[in-house]
Amino acid sequence: MYKLKNLTLKSVLERSADRFPNRIALSWVDGHQNTYNEIKNKVQEVSLFLHDHGVIMGDRVAILAENSPNWGIAFLAITTMGAIAVPILPDFHENEIQHILNHSACKAIFVSERLYGKLNIKKGNRLRILIDDLSIIPPETTKEILKQLVNDGTKEFAKLKESALRIAGIFSNDVQEDDIASIIYTSGTTGHSKGVMLTHKNLVFNAVATLRIQNIIETDRLISILPLSHSYECTIGFIIPFMQGAAIYYLDKPPVARVLLPAMIKVKPTVMLTVPLIMEKIFKTKIQPTFTKSFLLRGLYRIPMFRKLFHKIAGKKLYRSFGGKLRFYGIGGALLAPDTERFLRDAKFPYSIGYGLTETSPLIAGSSPDLTRFRSTGLVLPDLKVKILNPDPETGEGEIVVKGDSVMKGYYKDPERTREVFTDDGWFRTGDLGIHRKNNYLYIKGRLKNVIVGPSGENIYPEEIEAVISENDYVLESIVYEHDSRIVARIHLNYELLDEVYNATKSSDYKMEKIVKNLLEEIKRTTNSRVSQFSRIFSVIEQIESFEKTPTKKIKRYLYTN
Secondary structure (H helix, E strand, C coil): CCCCCCCCHHHHHHHHHHHCCCCEEEEECCCCEEEHHHHHHHHHHHHHHHHHCCCCCCCEEEEECCCCHHHHHHHHHHHHCCCEEEECCCCCCHHHHHHHHHHHCCCEEEECCCCHHHCCCCCCCCEEEECCCCEECCCCCCHHHHHHHHHHCCCCCCCCCCCHHHHHHHCCCCCCCCCEEEEEECCCCCCCCCEEEEEHHHHHHHHHHHHCCCCCCCCCEEEECCCCCCHHHHHHHHHHHHHHCCEEEECCCCCCHHHHHHHHHHHCCCEEEECHHHHHHHHHHHHHHHHCCCHHHHHHHCCHHHHHHHHHHHHHHHHHHCCCCCCEEEECCCCCCHHHHHHHHHCCCCEEECEECHHHCCEEEECCHHHCCCCCCCEECCCCEEEEECCCCCCCCEEEEEECCCCCCEECCCHHHHHHCECCCCCEEEEEEEEECCCCEEEEEEEHHHCEECCCCCEECHHHHHHHHCCCCCEEEEEEEEECCEEEEEEEECHHHHHHHHHHHCCCHHHHHHHHHHHHHHHHHHHHHHCCHHHCCCEEEECCCCCCECCCCCECCHHHHC
16 A cells, blocks of 8 residues: 555545546535545635634634535545544534534534524634535524525635645645544433544544555445544545545435435445444345245245345345445444344345444454454454453453554543543543454444343343344344343334234234234243343333434433433
């Protein structure tokens, strides 16, 4: 791999523009295709624009917008001039957005028209830039006025015709590897948002290390569907392909099936990143029901030989629907359900599981598709140290701790919480329990905070019980937790499948209610027959609505377990 001058995003931009000037960099699926040279010019233009409006090195600049080519341009413009990008997840509540802007003391914000209504225009006098066309939004502009201005086409970015000498002057301040590049406010399952400070070196080191386990090349094409404001998509779905000269495509609408499927046929992506819930839903609602339509099929599906054959046939069809050129389908952000992973393995689908946290920029472990191991999150990244803190002498399980250049600088304005997550000798505590095998493969057992201590001191991992529950055809999602010293499961069923199966009997609402009750009892019995005695479920609760989730589609457990 062509070496970078240093591990900064400025060096990444310069190297990519130099090596791949005329290749497609960032593009809409149906729209203008920006080359790497065009991206560099636009980045410099926006950096100059920010500089002329008072943004200097170290200032914080927020980005509140959906994925787009201009998101990447804004991020690079902020970071390559030495300012600090503060990406905000589009799903955040207005109050949380206001808190982030105030806490980070942002001097400016790039915002999309769709999300502009989430800003309190009466609070703060920061510069506001419409990311859609990179134009200034005048003070006191309401959402309605902004929409009218956009519709009228009266807004236009003030083009700066600058001399090469002035550009060189603005960018003469070299960005250092240890300078903060981004502050990412997390939205975790515990409900407490923290500002994670990631340096240029954190992000670029993680990108370089990841490329050593799965290479990306200049002919690769990626459709971006996860929020760029999350470190997973930002590092692996943006910085890495940008570093390698690949083409990244964006959708101008939410990635629902009717939008995504035609886009995949058109782009024929070779690389995609996703979270477990997406593939689990595809498997549970579209693929698995085809194997359970009749008594005969259900019987055959229970036989491993036929199950593998069915999975292989369905997998080929799924692969074609993704464009037929996919060579890497990355899954991260949470544990993948065992039955879904078994389908992917049987189908020889080019999937890979990754593990990491925002605090580690993000990847800690992963692998190429041909090196995956069932239920493992892959190999620990090269040049990253991982060990198990206080491992159980019998099982080897313990808290995963990490050391290396991917690990964050700390939490912004929060030295106390920063101290809490580091050991005395500098290891970052992930809060995840796992096993690190001698072959360097990492296996995640669950979150330390979720562990239930049994009556005789046994460690009970809710995630393992949930994995057993999820293997029932009628279960879409579940959480397991402790209530009044007993283990409780809350389950969201596949009501679409229930209707389809039982509709033929013209069941009344009363009868359907009874069917659901019996099903929940059956799930409880089956699960309890497959787990240890101390892990058995005491009661099952029906969760009628889908669980509320974080932007990376993890269930916000604290909403249901407190």
